[in-house]
Amino acid sequence: MVAEAKKREIKDAHRRKKIMKERFKQEENIASAMVIWVNEILPNWETMRTTRRVRELWWQGLPPSVRGRVWSLAVGNELNITPELYEIFLSRAKERWKSFGETGAENDAEDAGVSVADREASLELIKLDISRTFPSLYIFQKGGPYHDLLHSVLGAYTCYRPDVGYVQGMSFIAAVLILNLEEADAFIAFANLLNKPCQLAFFRVDHSMMLKYFAAFEVFFEENLPKLFHHFKSYNLTPDIYLIDWIFTLYSKSLPLDLACRVWDVFCRDGEEFLFRTGLGILRLYEDILLQMDFIHIAQFLTKLPEDITSEKLFSCITSIQMQNSNKKWAQVFASLMKDSKEGDKNSPALKS
CATH class of the missing domain: 1.20.5 (Single alpha-helices involved in coiled-coils or other helix-helix interfaces)
Structure with a gap:
């Protein structure tokens, strides 16, 4: 003994x-x-x-000390947002919060076709969502060192893009940027990131575009993991059940923060393709477990991934995923789906009548 x-x-x-x-x-x-x-x-x-x-x-993986700067450079600033412009929209957000706080209504009746009720709902949702952002870190909740900062960036964004407003999950993206960048730079990166085609499609809930992204994902799913693909098909388990949350938050809610940042590193390098490649990497990592599960258990498992997931194991699985189908890369497959959709629209009986 x-x-x-x-x-x-x-x-x-x-x-x-x-x-x-x-x-x-x-x-x-x-x-x-x-x-x-x-x-x-x-x-x-x-x-x-x-x-x-x-x-x-x-x-x-990027060294933490240069991560924010590299992300900013890689994401770019196609929208030409300046720190001064951020301050303008932040001031508007503060005015609206003050107005809601005092009267429960806003002075401006309409702005960019967005109703007062919608804007108020956005501001309320921000408040609620911030409290649920990385709760274990205790830095974004009320009284925490980054609470006001996160509130400011999200509030300014709803004023900058009232057509998009606030969508649940945005707080995680903004929070990751705030941890790596100064306030104005975080806002600039946030707005430009959300203006990318994939993010815009998801945050605007553009069903037609989202379905094309899911269809492209399934092409590479079947190519790389045929056994698991057919297992999912047998249960009619579609990508929207698990992919939406992953894409909405860029994996920052689903993966440990340090690992999510490493995913962001390569996402900033490779663009949207890497988000879907990461999803396939996760499925490959847990393939043996998932093959033993039914619909409910798969959905539950993928909604809340194991906390012990490591960078080495996940990136080893991501490396093994080939983003090529019949000599077509992600962008070509997606472009083909877009073209097929347009051809289908042209041949629609509704257009011929």
Whole structure:
């Protein structure tokens, strides 16, 4: 009995030593990568960003100290938003909060075709959603150091894009950006990110576009994981059941925060394709478990993924996912689906009558 205990103690000591060694190696890698990013890549961003060396370094994960800056550069600012413009929309948001607080109604009757009731609902939803954003961190809830900041960014966005308003899940995206960027920069990245075709389709709940994204996803699902694909089909389990939450929050709600940030790193490099590749990576990681489950248990499992999911295991699975079907890449498959849809619209009996 004493010998067994001693054996366990030695085994635990070896395990701890191995973990410490791996952690030390990881810290060394981050430090050396940071030097390369700061001294070589960022000063020569436009010429170096697409080089093989940078792409490989990017895949390994961005050092936290440069993450925000790289995300900003990669997302870009097609909307030409300035910090001054952010301040203007933040002021409007504050006026509306004050107005709602005092009278329960807003002075302006209508703005961009959005009713007062809709805007009020948006502001109320922001308040509710912030309290549910990364609750275990205790930094975004009322009284927390980032509560007001998150409130400001989301409020300003609803004034900037009243046509989109606030949609549940946006708070997670804004929160991740706030953790990595200064306030105005976080807003600029947030607005530009939500203006990308995939995000706009989901946050505007454009059913037609969402169905095309799901259809493209299923093409690569069947290609990479045929057994699991047919298992899902046998239960009529469609991608919307699990993908919507993943895409809405860019995995920041579904995965541990550090792992979600690593997914964001490559998403900023590869665009929307990587969001769907990550989804397939998750399905591959848990394929054996999912094949044993029925509809209800699969839906429950994918809605709340295991908390012990590691970066190494997930990225190993993502690496094995091939985003090519009959020599067509993601963008080509998606473009074909868009074209087929337009052809279908042209041949619609409604248009011929």
